[in-house]
Amino acid sequence: MRSMIIIIDGLGDRPVKELGNKTPLQKANTPNLDKMAENGINGIMDSIAPGIRPGSDTAHIAILGYDPYTVYTGRGPFEASGVGLDIKAGDVAFRCNFSTVDDNYIVTDRRAGRIKEDTTPLINELNKMKIEGYEDIEIIFKESTGHRAALILRGENLSDEITDADPKVVEKAPKTVHSTTNSPNAEKTADLLNKIIKESYTILRNHPINLNRIKNNEAPANIIIPRGVGLVPEIEELNKKYEIKSACIAETGLIIGIARFAGMDIIGVEGSTGSVDTNLDNFIDTIIDNVKNTDYDFFLINIKGADESGHDGNAKEKVEFIEKIDEVVFSKISQLQDMITVVTADHSTPITVKDHSADPVPILVYGKGVRVDDVKRFNEIDAVKGGLLRIKGSDLMNILMDLIDNTHKFGA
């Protein structure tokens, strides 16, 4: 038996007036998900705990069986991991923006005109940076899409107890980074980061790419502004923790970053946009191909679009995307043999809230051996009557590993 958790990102919702006080999932026509619910065991899940409003990152950390209160030190480590940096415990990691400052060092564009060029040549220059007095610290940048990048600092005696450099608005200088404690490590890291930011301007301001952008009346990517600092925590690799061989198929860097950090293999999908226009045919083909032709015994899968519709408050779009994934993805998922499949969400993103909420998410577990209950439809309201009742995200991997007979008895 193999296993799979499919996270429909932001799926959970609240009753929506324009849908006749149904949730988008209640309203959507989902014959395949309903068939799985009918032949599976259902319930609701608090990814972290009742009333705790999760991010996608903290929710996925919890669902993979880690304690987000220990593991989640900030967004930086997972963004850095997501762009492909091999983060290590003790690294201090940041997400960064290429931004634009004027001659007076005032930010005029936080996203450097949403630069479209490949920023790799800029990153290559930044990676040559040496800061006097900090020769023992490795300074590692990596490009991401558009104006996005990541940074890790690697060395002894670093700290994440420092403030952000991002001024959040334009017409202000990048903020001076301060330590938030009086630890010497925090003061050292703050000082280093201030010097890195200044030095990035020195390196980037006259770079040919930027001179060319100025010539074309485009905002130059002439400074790098880090934020979302986090100290990379020590964690046990997922494969070791559960004695599995695992892979992740996901659309967003943040989720991929978490999976990479947990030591999972990452499987890419051609045409994946992380939005409702994503190529779902490629998505399901990639899943089926990997189920058939690899020996992974656990897949973590994240489909992003529904969350976006929730953030946009677009009920119709959320319903339609749910119907589309039911048709394209779950028509085939429901056919898989020798597979225990969990379908759930990381959190609710209600249309009426336009952001994540703490409302629990529906969950179904489908496959051989589960105690089939009498729930017939997959949605937030019917799920409550299911055999799982109300579980926590941190319970899920244990439940799943038990169903594929891949656990150790505790005691005799």
Added chain:
Amino acid sequence: MRSMIIIIDGLGDRPVKELGNKTPLQKANTPNLDKMAENGINGIMDSIAPGIRPGSDTAHIAILGYDPYTVYTGRGPFEASGVGLDIKAGDVAFRCNFSTVDDNYIVTDRRAGRIKEDTTPLINELNKMKIEGYEDIEIIFKESTGHRAALILRGENLSDEITDADPKVVEKAPKTVHSTTNSPNAEKTADLLNKIIKESYTILRNHPINLNRIKNNEAPANIIIPRGVGLVPEIEELNKKYEIKSACIAETGLIIGIARFAGMDIIGVEGSTGSVDTNLDNFIDTIIDNVKNTDYDFFLINIKGADESGHDGNAKEKVEFIEKIDEVVFSKISQLQDMITVVTADHSTPITVKDHSADPVPILVYGKGVRVDDVKRFNEIDAVKGGLLRIKGSDLMNILMDLIDNTHKFGA
């Protein structure tokens, strides 16, 4: 959106034979609560944890989101706070009785003949007390109703690891207080308390009020006997913890004490007795008035009577009081706009037990945005089928704050 938790104290119950094996809440005719259940989301709640039999105090502490195992050090601090003393972290607090001892220092009446006079003149004398060797410790008494009073000791190196002075029965001397550990602080506090008790007799025995009582053949209030010791813990104020402006409307000193200690504003109700004969019209008028004319965004409300009927084992009275609050209070509560209302209990006080039990209590959450389930009646049995399933008291504030969109996302 604003929010409100209404605690019907001791509401939960077990099946009662004389009610046809229904609980009092099942038996009661409660059209307004049922309407709220029908249009809300329902469930059951363990105020502390399954099988843990709560006090009203520990249950309210948990429901407000504090850990009762850390915060509840004894009844003293909350009684002291309830009578209006501004307790501070580190204070050692007691509830006290004015009692009567004879010339041989033997207690002849633990409640000083249930003294009706205002005891403020006695308290004023007690507050002049100086104990040799303890000049650095503030000794602060405050009167309450009847024979009741409170005491706090404020200063360095005090401890609550000491025994009670209350002999619990008459014809015995007040107990000598001992330290329960061999910490010097506990030994010091025990010694101080023994001297305070003795000194109270010296101060009170010939007080004009007592000489007058003796003349009238009434038991003099000639000694003060402290009990329920607790070290006042450090807690974060409720308003800060949840970023709200909060108020409490309650009938008993203990609940008011908890609310005051949590930094909530206290709103009094004229004619409130804490019993089934309380003035419910004034009670609901006070609620409605404060909802309309103040900017509190969270109310904690406690109605006491049903608990008393439970303690008395009076099923008929409990049913009638529930029907009365449904008619007088919930007919109006159910009409409130822009309000998320929680109706629940702090604990069960079953008729058959005549004391608190650990049976979970029914809970309903009513207002805009909740996932309405198909529960149609508010009682212990129907509630189990609701969408909340089974939650803990410590989850409630988080769930409620999420519903009024007043939380911070954990992660991104």
